[in-house]
Amino acid sequence: MDGRRARRVLGFASNAGPDDIRRAFRAHAQVAHPDHGGTADTFAEVVTAFETLKPAPVRMRVLPTLVAARPRVDVYDSPLRPAPRRDFGDVLRAATARLR
Numbered sequence: 001m002d003g004r005r006a007r008r009v010l011g012f013a014s015n016a017g018p019d020d021i022r023r024a025f026r027a028h029a030q031v032a033h034p035d036h037g038g039t040a041d042t043f044a045e046v047v048t049a050f051e052t053l054k055p056a057p058v059r060m061r062v063l064p065t066l067v068a069a070r071p072r073v074d075v076y077d078s079p080l081r082p083a084p085r086r087d088f089g090d091v092l093r094a095a096t097a098r099l100r
Helices: 003-010 018-032 040-053 064-069 088-099
Strands: none
Touching (some): 003 018, 003 040, 018 040
16 A cells, blocks of 8 residues: 555655654544454554554664763662672682681
8 A cells, every 4th residue: 555545545745744643543543443343454554554654663762972971870789689609619708617
């Protein structure tokens, strides 16, 4: 389906914005839906028209300076969790400290 036909199906002008497209789709989908007295073919045509014209999702771009400025949070930064033991000597010292 091309853009002109999709606009005709949804019934709005060529200079409509994304909100106008969504509003027109919702209005036509309610009327054309089979549960509300429409037919499956009509509803499929409305959905196809909307998919043809719906705006692309907006992707946020993260600036590298913001990523570099963000503090690195480690799992072990929590005061409730002890720091990890790196080697067997640390484990052995902790175990013998408990026995004393």
